[in-house]
Amino acid sequence: MIVLGSTGSIGVNTLNIARKFNLNIEVLVAGRNIEVLNKQIAEFKPKKVVIANKDDISKVNHPNVSFGEDAILDAIEQSEAKTVVNSLVGFLGLKPTLKAIECGKKIALANKESLVVAGKFIDQSKLSPIDSEHFGLWYLLQDKKIDSMTITASGGSFRDYPLDELKNVSIKEALNHPNWSMGNKITIDSATMTNKMFELLEAAWLFNTSKLDAIIETKSLIHAMVNFTDGSTTAHIANASMQLPIAYAILGRCDEPILKPVDLLQVGSLEFKEIEVSRYPIWEVKDEILKNPDLGVVLNAANEVGVYKFLNGEIGFLDISKTTLNALNKFNNVKPQNIDDIFEIDKQVRGFCES
Ligand SMILES: NC(=O)C1=CN([C@@H]2O[C@H](COP(=O)(O)OP(=O)(O)OC[C@H]3O[C@@H](n4cnc5c(N)ncnc54)[C@H](OP(=O)(O)O)[C@@H]3O)[C@@H](O)[C@H]2O)C=CC1
Ligand SMILES: CC(=O)[C@@H](O)[C@H](O)COP(=O)(O)O
Ligand SMILES: [Mn+2]
Structure with missing residues (x-):
């Protein structure tokens, strides 16, 4: 197996699965985290090995x-x-996705930007x-008539933050996700809820439908729901860990215990909320984007510029969505x-957003 991005959040979880199932790792690709990479090399x-910079x-x-x-x-080709x-x-993940496909390899795709843009x-x-x-969603699919699909969002770092203070939030606060540990x-x-917009587009391509929506479920225990034409809805419930999706993407099926089951009595209650434009301005264009997925490449490029400007301290948090909405316009x-x-x-x- 080839692992691109082995030192990141998904990469490390992928190697946890490789360790558990004794899978052979032929190529590791990482960026700048050479310390973690060296530990991975010693073990796997x-x-x-491919890294980002010659100097390292x-x-x-x-x-x-x-x-x-x-x-x-x-490395993929050879x-x-x-x-x-x-x-x-x-x-950056798009060309490797295309190359893996061109080489006839099976691709387990965390890089959602590949599907969003192309x-x-x-x-x-x-x-x-x-x-x-x-x-x-995949887990829930049955050979029955489906009306629509719903995915859930945690609401992100600022789901309960006073709206009028969002313009002054710090990078550290923005990186404090309530439920998941991610890059x-x-x-x-x-x-910003752009991740959920990406995921709606991702679902549109994967499941060939635009009858998709998202709602907030604050504990990230329900990940997806399928609404059947008969009026019933089924929900996928699992603890917030990427090891299960990774195991299935690599192995195809899995009957080993991967996660602890959710203890609903301990959970007690779940809370659902609407995704409001006032808190997540990007949501204003949800219907337009779903109607015209060609806009995915614009959404992604502008968002990437905005996110990295924010992480470099060049713009405020709300300017990320402003950058994206301006570009979409x-x-x-x-x-x-x-x-x-x-x-x-x-x-x-990118040129437009940088200027
Ligand atoms: N984290 C999660 O739970 C989920 C993530 N995803 C998606 O998966 C993808 C990865 O996310 P995540 O793991 O969180 O991200 P991380 O930032 O944690 O990891 C990114 C990986 O890419 C590597 N990388 C970055 N730039 C380069 C480069 N120029 N050359 C080679 N390697 C590079 C990094 O290396 P280094 O750290 O060494 O610099 C790191 O290994 C994203 O598209 C994300 O949207 C999807 C669902 C869930
Ligand atoms: C783990 C995963 O799949 C992420 O995409 C997660 O969904 C992000 O959390 P949000 O629900 O806050 O976007
Ligand atoms: Mn997700």
């Missing part, structure tokens, strides 16, 4: 290390491994998503015809 003994090569305890985006693509776990974050051009025949809500970028996406007519158009639109939107 990959044949090949000498710090990596491995005889076969290369660096940079092209090296990731070469490896005999049949499965690629893509847990890179952001647009779902139209991605062959899903060997793709399994690593995302708790989509795993939940910085997705944690900010969760706080400017580029509301994009019509990508092929994958090259996706890269070109991404570049144009």
Whole structure:
């Protein structure tokens, strides 16, 4: 197996599953966290390692290390491994997703941005998503007529924060997710609710429907619900851990105990809330985006610029969604015809948002 982004939140959980099921790790790809990478190399003994920067090569305890985006693509192409776990974050993950598919490998896809920006051009025949809500939806699917699907949101770091103080929140507060321990970028996406917008698009591509919505469930125990035409709704309930979706994406099925079951008596009660535009301005464009998924590439590029500007202390929290909404307004007519158009639109939107 090839693990892209092995030192991140999903990458570390993937290696936990690899350890549990004694899976062979052929290639590890990481960014800057060489300390964790060296521990992973010592334990899993990959044949090949790729990192982000040339300057770090000498710090990596491995005889076969290369660096940079092209090296990731070469490693996928040259490896005999049949499965690629893509847990890179952001647009950077798209080319590796496409390369894995081109090489006929099975792809376990945590990098949701790949589907958000280019779902139209991605062959899903060997793709399994690593995302708790989509795993939940998949788990619930039955051969019965489905009316619609609902995914849940935690509400993110500021779900109970006074609305008029949101403009002054700190980076540290924004990174304090109520239920999940995840990388910085997705944690900010969760706080703005952009993560849920991404997930609606992801679900639209995966399940070929636009009858999708999201609501807040504050404990992140229910991940997804399927609403059948007969009036019944089924819900997927599991403790908040990515190990279950990862295990299924890699193994296909799993009857071993992975998580402790949810103890509903201990949980006591669940709380559901509407996602309100006043707290999550991005939600204003939910219907438009679902109607026109071509906008995913604009949504993602602008959001990436906004999130990293916020994390660098250049803009305030509310400016992230403003950046995205401005870009969606400017580029509301994009019509990508092929994958090259996706890269070109991404570049144009970033240029607009940076200026
Ligand atoms: N975390 C979660 O629970 C979930 C995450 N996802 C999605 O999964 C993806 C990964 O998320 P998450 O694990 O939280 O993110 P993290 O930020 O924790 O991990 C990102 C990984 O990518 C690596 N990386 C970053 N830049 C480069 C680069 N230039 N070259 C090589 N490697 C690089 C990082 O390396 P390093 O740290 O060494 O710099 C790290 O290993 C995202 O798309 C996210 O939306 C989806 C569902 C749940
Ligand atoms: C674990 C997972 O799947 C994340 O995508 C999670 O859903 C993020 O939390 P939010 O529900 O706050 O977006
Ligand atoms: Mn999710």
